Amino acid sequence: xxxxxxxxxxxxxxxxxxxxxxxxxxxxxxxxxxxxxxxxxxxxxxxxxxxxxxxxxxxxxxxxxxxxxxxxxxxxxxxxxxxxxxxxxxxxxxxxxxxxxxxxxxxxxxxxxxxxxxxxxxxx
Numbered sequence: 001x002x003x004x005x006x007x008x009x010x011x012x013x014x015x016x017x018x019x020x021x022x023x024x025x026x027x028x029x030x031x032x033x034x035x036x037x038x039x040x041x042x043x044x045x046x047x048x049x050x051x052x053x054x055x056x057x058x059x060x061x062x063x064x065x066x067x068x069x070x071x072x073x074x075x076x077x078x079x080x081x082x083x084x085x086x087x088x089x090x091x092x093x094x095x096x097x098x099x100x101x102x103x104x105x106x107x108x109x110x111x112x113x114x115x116x117x118x119x120x121x122x123x124x
Contacts, residue, residue, distance in 0.1 A: 002028040003120045006047040008038040008064065009082070010056045014105075018051065021109050022116065035059025039067055046074055048120055051112070054083035054094070062097055069098035078119040082107065 005027045009015040015031060022029050030047065032038040036058045038050070050068065054061035061081055068074045079101075081094040086104030094102050101115050 002026055003049065004028045004030070004045070004047040005049050005051060005116065006030050006032060006038065006041055007051045008032045008035070008056065008061065009051070009053045010034055011053075014053075014082075018112065021112065025113050025116075027116070035061065035064045038064050042068060042074060042077070046077060048076075049078040049080065049116060051080050051082055051116070052099075054081055054085055054090070062093060065094065065097045065099055080115055080119065 005022050007015060007018055007022070007029060009018065010033050019029050019031060030041060032041045034056045038052070042050070052061045052064055061083070065079050065081065068077055068079060079099045081099045081102045082105060083090065084105040086102065091102045100119055103111055103115060
């Protein structure tokens with residue numbers, strides 16, 4: 001059974017190719033366009049991993065990350081923050097809120113697939 005990945009991204013120029021990339025790598029991909037949609041999607045069907053943009057409308061990625069980590073039923077979900085806002089304080093805040101990894105934009109496809117694979121299956 002394919003691992004389930006939820007991509008939370010409000011920019012379709014990033015969302016569409018990222019969805020294609022992960023589907024081509026064998027993952028079952030669902031998407032959400034903002035933080036509120038993301039939490040509703042997690043509640044409907046908890047993914048194995050969330051690729052989570054930070055700067056989004058309605059509810060930002062930090063709040064989504066925190067909400068997932070505060071729910072014990074979602075403790076097994078891996079979270080990767082994606083952001084162009086990748087200063088030292090931004091990364092530290094994301095990791096303190098419980099993210100498993102932080103990838104800055106622009107990113108390389110290989111970095112995304114390697115990080116997702118590492119978090120879902122462990123080191124090679």
